Amino acid sequence: xxxxxxxxxxxxxxxxRKVKNFIRSYGNxxxxxxxxxxxxxxxxxxxxxxxxxxKPESKQNIQLFRLVQRRNDLKQMLVAEKNRLQxxxxxxxxxxxxxxxxxxxxxxxxxxxNQVEVIxxxxxxxxxxxxxxxxINGIGNIVAFELLILLPELGKLTRRQIASLAGLAPKANxxxxxxxxxxxxxxxxxxxxxxxLAAMSARNSKxxxxxxxxxxxxxxxxxxxxxxxALMRKxxxxxxxxxxxxxxxxxxx
Numbered sequence: 001x002x003x004x005x006x007x008x009x010x011x012x013x014x015x016x017r018k019v020k021n022f023i024r025s026y027g028n029x030x031x032x033x034x035x036x037x038x039x040x041x042x043x044x045x046x047x048x049x050x051x052x053x054x055k056p057e058s059k060q061n062i063q064l065f066r067l068v069q070r071r072n073d074l075k076q077m078l079v080a081e082k083n084r085l086q087x088x089x090x091x092x093x094x095x096x097x098x099x100x101x102x103x104x105x106x107x108x109x110x111x112x113x114n115q116v117e118v119i120x121x122x123x124x125x126x127x128x129x130x131x132x133x134x135x136i137n138g139i140g141n142i143v144a145f146e147l148l149i150l151l152p153e154l155g156k157l158t159r160r161q162i163a164s165l166a167g168l169a170p171k172a173n174x175x176x177x178x179x180x181x182x183x184x185x186x187x188x189x190x191x192x193x194x195x196x197l198a199a200m201s202a203r204n205s206k207x208x209x210x211x212x213x214x215x216x217x218x219x220x221x222x223x224x225x226x227x228x229x230a231l232m233r234k235x236x237x238x239x240x241x242x243x244x245x246x247x248x249x250x251x252x253x
């Protein structure tokens with residue numbers, strides 16, 4: 001996409017779910033590369049006036065995104081190696097191999113984390129955003145920079161838009177007098193796991209006002225997972241509001 005933008009093409013980053021639903025609306029269940037290309041072309045042609053034009057981010061943001069992606073890949077590999085190490089039937093040679101691999105992966109994760117922190121610290125705006133996010137209960141150093149990188153829209157959207165982008169906006173399921181169970185879903189990849197960690201931290205903090213919010217929901221009869229999801233949504237909405245205030249103050253200073 002970035003290469004196309006550099007060559008002057010108008011690009012839209014399509015939501016795969018919307019495109020799939022568009023294809024289904026034509027009653028076509030077959031799938032080949034040729035059919036997919038034709039469907040994408042038709043999707044762009046019919047909805048050209050409504051589609052948002054993709055605006056490439058700065059090279060710095062792209063670099064940060066790739067670093068975070070790599071860090072998350074290494075974290076998954078680290079979990080896998082730790083699980084292998086705990087297997088009872090693992091022999092001595094395999095155990096030593098796992099231990100060595102765990103050391104390598106841990107060092108790589110630390111190096112990438114340090115590199116991300118260096119890049120953020122060198123940019124005044126990113127550094128200011130990072131410090132503000134860390135003021136929110138439940139958000140630490142790592143969660144703050146991952147939110148900044150995975151959700152660059154923070155501070156630029158409404159509370160409903162940011163909740164939807166994070167996959168935390170409740171979807172109605174009503175028909176006539178029937179009121180179904182609200183569910184959350186979709187959202188940008190990698191964001192919800194981060195917010196889950198933040199919500200768990202805020203819930204367990206004895207000095208957190210967000211813990212009182214969680215406990216109030218539980219006392220009102222909400223299930224623990226429902227209350228935790230609401231807490232995740234609360235955190236991202238607060239983060240969005242704080243960064244929106246920062247951007248407003250910088251614009252009018």
